[in-house]
Amino acid sequence: MFSLYKKEVQSYFYSPFAYVVSALFLFVFSLSFINSISSMSSNVLKFSFSNIFYNSFFYFIFLIPLLTMRTFAEERKSHTETLWLSAPITIPQVVIAKFLAVATVFLLMMVLSLFFPLVAWWHGSVVLSSLICGYLGFFLWSLVCIAIGVMISALTDNPIIAAVLGEAAMILVLFLDNFTNTDLIQSVKPVAKVFEWFSTEKRFGAFSQGLFSLADLIFFLSITVVVLIWTIIIIEKRRQSRG
Amino acid sequence: MVEIKNLTKYYGVHPAVQDISFTVGDHEVLGFLGPNGAGKSTTMNMITGCLPSTSGTVLVDGYDIAKDPMEVKRRIGYLPELPPVYPDMRVRDYLTFAAGLKGVPRAERKSQVNTAMERLRITDVQKRIIGNLSKGYRQRVGFAMALLGKPKFLILDEPTVGLDPTQVAEVRKLIRELSADHTIIFSTHILAEVTAVCERVVIINKGQIRAVDTITNLENSLTTEKILRLKIEGEITKITNIINSTKGVQEITSVEYESSGVNIFTVKVDADDVRKPLMAALLAGDCMVLEVTAVKSSLEDVFVKLTGSPTRKQSREDAFQELGREMDAAREADERKNKNGKEDA
Structure with a gap:
């Protein structure tokens, strides 16, 4: 399983792919960084990253399908899945290895973005609790998105379609929050409660304010696990009918 | 295992x-x-x-x-x-x-x-x-x-x-x-x-x-009957008579022209040992046997037999399809030529 994980991580760096996506990631991050610095009106305010995370996540979320689109779709397309189907390794192991590999690449990109807090810390002071929780919430939310992306990649044999469907799923995730706040949903309290429970943005908001809540942590992790289990079921089901 | x-x-x-x-x-x-x-x-x-x-x-x-x-x-x-x-x-x-x-x-x-x-x-x-x-x-x-x-x-x-x-x-x-x-x-x-x-x-x-x-x-x-190919010099009717009257011969399936006076007979026989009396009879009848081959059915025949050979109808349809494809290709080539010609003009 570790071999597969290692190979998956490496595969992002064989081509310029990972570098380009990382560059895009940092570019987006730097833009919102500049934006929030420029909009600071008072010198008294301590600089916090919560807003940057909050704003930039709406861009980042769309980078994740680019990372996950190839995971299973590419294997189906190039007929390489027989390699791990005929090897002494189970499908859950394959799914976990691939998921962890994408998560690792994403983590590397996040480590690169530490550059901005460092710069800020050099010239001023950083609210550490808000920064750590911000990063943690950011990572947890992206885990959910990565799991969704991996699942969508297992549904098709075309990476481009996987990416497009992935983007659609990401839009849906973001849309859910706005939808929850509409008058229509809020007028029916029980429904609103269910929608609120599933809305990721509010939970992420708490993290980015520097508030760590165990319930939110479990929420993100459990959604990730559920989506990964679906992925395993999808692959197992497809295996029944492959030629 | x-x-x-x-x-x-x-x-x-x-x-x-x-x-x-x-x-x-x-x-x-x-x-x-x-x-x-x-x-x-x-x-x-x-x-x-x-x-x-x-x-x-x-x-x-x-x-x-x-x-x-x-x-x-x-x-x-x-x-x-x-x-x-x-x-x-x-x-x-x-x-x-x-x-x-x-x-x-x-x-x-x-x-x-x-x-x-x-x-x-x-x-x-x-x-x-x-x-x-x-x-x-x-x-x-x-x-x-x-x-x-x-x-x-x-x-x-x-x-x-x-x-x-x-x-x-x-x-x-x-x-x-x-x-x-x-x-x-x-x-x-x-x-x-x-x-x-x-x-x-x-x-x-x-x-x-x-x-x-x-x-x-x-x-x-998969081959119960044996097939012999005989290259014989002599008159066809006489040889046919001799072969047909030999014991153990089932039938002559084909006679092919080889060169003047020489023909190839394909003969279906019961067993391999029919060869001897057949040779003896032919020699006694003054026919020169130039070549004898036992046709063995190869794996190829077995394969075709087991997997079903194409019927005559199928092969005719295949031929038509092939012809159609060729005609399409020719038409395309013509069109391309015409187009290029126009562009040149």
Whole structure:
């Protein structure tokens, strides 16, 4: 399983792919960084990253399908899945290895973005609790998105379609929050409660304010696990009918 | 030992493989023969555990693929029809990764990869990116992958497809070499390959087994009557009379003109020993027998007989289709020419 994980991580760096996506990631991050610095009106305010995370996540979320689109779709397309189907390794192991590999690449990109807090810390002071929780919430939310992306990649044999469907799923995730706040949903309290429970943005908001809540942590992790289990079921089901 | 019992696979309502049973003994080379779309790959995918069967069992060394997939997969090296190689990896990296995936202990990986590369003679391309290699080399990389983990059984799905004649010969030689310490099942739709490499054949068509036997048995069993070809100098009517009056001769199936006064007679006889009285009679009748050949039915005939030869109607339709395709191509070429002509003008 570790071999597969290692190979998956490496595969992002064989081509310029990972570098380009990382560059895009940092570019987006730097833009919102500049934006929030420029909009600071008072010198008294301590600089916090919560807003940057909050704003930039709406861009980042769309980078994740680019990372996950190839995971299973590419294997189906190039007929390489027989390699791990005929090897002494189970499908859950394959799914976990691939998921962890994408998560690792994403983590590397996040480590690169530490550059901005460092710069800020050099010239001023950083609210550490808000920064750590911000990063943690950011990572947890992206885990959910990565799991969704991996699942969508297992549904098709075309990476481009996987990416497009992935983007659609990401839009849906973001849309859910706005939808929850509409008058229509809020007028029916029980429904609103269910929608609120599933809305990721509010939970992420708490993290980015520097508030760590165990319930939110479990929420993100459990959604990730559920989506990964679906992925395993999808692959197992497809295996029944492959030629 | 691989035991396959009543293996069946349905894709929806369409049966791909129906009720297949056969066994492969240790250190045997078994040819899996069938026309395209006969269910060869489906069967191999089921043996290797890539594809679950609808019903039936596959036992590898006593382990059931459905219950103990890990034990089975550890014993099998599988080379699918399209070698499962990652085009953006380097040969050595890929093989090391595959060795890890197959559970080869870390300490042994390097030496196993080296042995496999030497065996397939790809050591000199180990640093190259697989995507830039030719089809033959890619096939060899896939083959090397199948050898990793020292599997007892090798399952090769059409290992020679798309290779040039020298490479085909090399692969056949390799299969013969490997048969010393592996049990090999390999599929093909090329007959010469089976005769060159295997001891035993399984012939499959439309998802059903048509024959499981050794090559010699198959060749013998399917021809009850013998056919003799005789090149004789002399008058046709006289020779025909002599042949027809000899005991044991069934009929003369054809007479072909060879050169003036010499004709080739194809004669159906009961047994081989009719040759002697036939010769004696012909010599007594002053006919010069220039050549006698016993026509043996080859594996090719057996194969056609078992898998169903195309009917006259089918071949006529094929011919029409071929003609239609040619005409389409000609029309396209004309159109292109016209277009180019216009552009030039």
